[in-house]
Amino acid sequence: MTDRFLSIHAHGLVRVAAATPAASTGDVGANAASILALARAAHEQVADLVVFPELSLSSYAIDDLHLQGALLDRVEAELAALVAASAELRPVLLVGAGLRRSGRLYNCAIAIHRGRILGVVPKSYLPNYREYYEKRWFAAGAGLTGLTIAVAGTEAPFGTDLIFAASDLPDFVFHIEICEDYWAPIPPSSYGALAGATILCNLSASNIVVGKERERDLYGASQSARATAAYIYSASGPGESTTDLAWDGQAMVHELGHLLAKSGRFDHEPELIVADVDVGRIAQARMRFGTFNDTAAAHDHPEARFRRVSFAVEPDFADVGLKRVVPRFAFVPDDPARLDEDCYESFNIQVEGLAKRMQATGARTLVIGVSGGLDSTHALIVAAKACDRLSRPRSSILGFTMPGFATSDTTKGNAWALMDALGVTGAEIDIRPSATQMLRDLGHPFGEGEPVYDVTFENVQAGLRTDYLFRLANQRDGFVVGTGDLSELALGWCTYGVGDQMSHYAVNAGVPKTLIQFLIRWAIKTGQFDGEANRILTAILGTEISPELVPADASGAMQSTEARIGPYELHDFFLHYTVRHGLGPAKIAFLAWHAWRDAAAGRWPIDFPEEGRNAYDLDTIRKWLEVFCYRFFQISQFKRSAIPNGPKVSAAASLSPRGDWRAPSDGVAGPWLDALRG
Numbered sequence: 001m002t003d004r005f006l007s008i009h010a011h012g013l014v015r016v017a018a019a020t021p022a023a024s025t026g027d028v029g030a031n032a033a034s035i036l037a038l039a040r041a042a043h044e045q046v047a048d049l050v051v052f053p054e055l056s057l058s059s060y061a062i063d064d065l066h067l068q069g070a071l072l073d074r075v076e077a078e079l080a081a082l083v084a085a086s087a088e089l090r091p092v093l094l095v096g097a098g099l100r101r102s103g104r105l106y107n108c109a110i111a112i113h114r115g116r117i118l119g120v121v122p123k124s125y126l127p128n129y130r131e132y133y134e135k136r137w138f139a140a141g142a143g144l145t146g147l148t149i150a151v152a153g154t155e156a157p158f159g160t161d162l163i164f165a166a167s168d169l170p171d172f173v174f175h176i177e178i179c180e181d182y183w184a185p186i187p188p189s190s191y192g193a194l195a196g197a198t199i200l201c202n203l204s205a206s207n208i209v210v211g212k213e214r215e216r217d218l219y220g221a222s223q224s225a226r227a228t229a230a231y232i233y234s235a236s237g238p239g240e241s242t243t244d245l246a247w248d249g250q251a252m253v254h255e256l257g258h259l260l261a262k263s264g265r266f267d268h269e270p271e272l273i274v275a276d277v278d279v280g281r282i283a284q285a286r287m288r289f290g291t292f293n294d295t296a297a298a299h300d301h302p303e304a305r306f307r308r309v310s311f312a313v314e315p316d317f318a319d320v321g322l323k324r325v326v327p328r329f330a331f332v333p334d335d336p337a338r339l340d341e342d343c344y345e346s347f348n349i350q351v352e353g354l355a356k357r358m359q360a361t362g363a364r365t366l367v368i369g370v371s372g373g374l375d376s377t378h379a380l381i382v383a384a385k386a387c388d389r390l391s392r393p394r395s396s397i398l399g400f401t402m403p404g405f406a407t408s409d410t411t412k413g414n415a416w417a418l419m420d421a422l423g424v425t426g427a428e429i430d431i432r433p434s435a436t437q438m439l440r441d442l443g444h445p446f447g448e449g450e451p452v453y454d455v456t457f458e459n460v461q462a463g464l465r466t467d468y469l470f471r472l473a474n475q476r477d478g479f480v481v482g483t484g485d486l487s488e489l490a491l492g493w494c495t496y497g498v499g500d501q502m503s504h505y506a507v508n509a510g511v512p513k514t515l516i517q518f519l520i521r522w523a524i525k526t527g528q529f530d531g532e533a534n535r536i537l538t539a540i541l542g543t544e545i546s547p548e549l550v551p552a553d554a555s556g557a558m559q560s561t562e563a564r565i566g567p568y569e570l571h572d573f574f575l576h577y578t579v580r581h582g583l584g585p586a587k588i589a590f591l592a593w594h595a596w597r598d599a600a601a602g603r604w605p606i607d608f609p610e611e612g613r614n615a616y617d618l619d620t621i622r623k624w625l626e627v628f629c630y631r632f633f634q635i636s637q638f639k640r641s642a643i644p645n646g647p648k649v650s651a652a653a654s655l656s657p658r659g660d661w662r663a664p665s666d667g668v669a670g671p672w673l674d675a676l677r678g
Contacts, residue, residue: 010586015046019050021056038052048169049201058097063137066105075097076151094110094201094203096178099120107134126180131207144161171279173196176202192298195305199232200223205235211226221254252273256285351382364477367396368398371473405457407657469503484508487512490636507647578628585672641657
């Protein structure tokens with residue numbers, strides 16, 4: 001990795017801030033001083049962009065004082081001083097002020113950067129209802145395009161057709177709207193986003209009434225999701241006049257519908273919230289979301305109507321840390337309520353998918369191989385619930401344990417105990433005689449008693465199990481329920497053809513390994529089954545993940561999947577950011593390092609075992625990311641190109657060639673490995 005690796009700017013992130021300065025009732029000098037103090041604080045925190053409230057220079061709630069020449073002159077004087085002071089500051093400052101032009105007064109946002117005014121954006125929509133009387137003082141900016149304004153000793157671009165783009169940081173492009181514009185049926189920021197802005201900024205005053213905080217948050221989340229963008233919002237705080245209104249000072253940063261940072265409220269001290277926005281991720285999301293670009297076309301390509309104002313960030317690519325939370329588990333929320341909701345939906349998606357397939361086929365039975373491991377356990381409890389939902393007896397589930405050369409007494413015992421506890425029809429087929437005969441027929445050394453445990457030795461067992469299951473399904477008027485999961489498909493850790501990759505219906509194919517563990521925990525916690533079943537499920541959760549195809553070594557250690565191919569918790573992280581977001585491997589490594597480097601930092605999902613709380617250094621992350629890239633891009637797609645039907649569960653990833661992921665079976669991993677090593 002180069003020295004730039006630890007810099008947010010090397011990975012498509014931009015540091016933004018929303019400021020709530022100490023307000024006043026028309027004390028322009030005091031307002032300017034508070035703005036400058038927060039601008040300097042933002043500079044110290046290496047922010048690239050800072051959003052201040054609406055009319056923050058003059059104050060908002062001053063009524064007819066907005067039209068007083070003395071106040072407006074002072075606003076322009078303080079603005080000029082602020083522009084001069086910005087020459088030594090790093091961030092772009094978005095400041096609110098009333099400015100005069102052609103005999104009209106406009107409620108404006110002024111973009112200031114390093115000693116110059118980049119542009120001035122007037123408020124499009126002026127509220128004039130209930131407590132608002134803005135049309136009494138200001139002219140509306142809607143429709144004003146292609147103009148300039150003389151202000152603070154310079155001529156600057158003026159209009160609602162401005163977006164601002166960094167010349168030296170790709171995808172750092174922002175648009176400005178003001179307060180009421182946010183509440184319009186079609187906010188101006190929608191067109192700004194369609195014109196290419198990845199960051200949408202709102203300078204607001206917004207007095208507080210009961211429930212309005214939730215409304216603002218909803219709008220910020222909604223607009224950032226709908227516009228496939230980030231949204232920065234800053235509203236005036238205490239200090240404004242309370243003649244008829246009160247002010248709470250709410251600031252927020254949302255990205256693609258998710259809250260990144262939020263200020264306190266009703267604070268009398270100035271506040272600055274800082275977050276790192278992933279503009280690279282936003283740009284990737286827009287490429288994948290064809291409707292975004294179709295909308296731009298349907299509206300005559302707004303980018304052709306906007307003026308793009310350029311500025312230079314001049315980043316030094318230093319390590320400034322990361323100001324955003326990167327969850328360790330991409331598929332497992334660390335918020336208990338969200339985790340419960342996700343598990344409920346995931347489990348029921350699987351149950352409904354399998355139930356529909358049962359109805360469609362008219363099969364009398366479900367045939368499933370039960371190993372005592374996580375995947376087959378979860379498939380079995382899904383099958384049990386599908387039978388319950390269709391009012392079919394669980395005895396119509398035919399569970400087969402098929403011990404091989406490395407099957408442990410623990411997993412075999414758990415398999416039998418679970419089948420008994422669930423009331424399914426259990427049976428056992430010892431595959432060792434058939435496997436030995438096949439190995440002998442192949443001329444394999446193990447067939448003659450030699451301890452050779454190669455891939456042929458492993459796959460003979462895996463293939464025989466599935467071969468038996470398919471023939472049993474023929475014989476018993478049923479179909480085979482697959483147990484393989486999404487993580488295994490990503491890594492190609494599955495036997496092709498007549499093996500664990502194949503089934504009549506792959507109920508787990510959309511569920512990653514890390515989520516399966518929590519789905520089983522959820523089933524226990526929510527009482528989906530009785531106490532004896534829960535006891536067995538708990539025991540299975542504590543069993544090391546192993547294919548149990550190779551006998552224990554001299555020390556008694558069993559074959560470990562994660563020792564061979566790496567931790568599933570890392571691979572699921574890599575999978576999410578590769579498939580869902582299309583991020584490059586260096587950026588994925590950067591994010592994984594921030595997520596996993598300190599086990600004591602950040603939040604873990606509820607009930608996550610203390611002994612399983614791992615940490616990984618950068619070298620370890622790189623090692624397993626290389627494994628992931630090689631296995632995912634080069635050697636495993638041919639298996640995914642032939643996977644059976646199964647329900648998509650998570651929006652974050654699906655590897656069905658009929659759904660989210662289409663790729664050539666002959667692909668190579670070179671570009672990803674080169675990018676990681678570069």
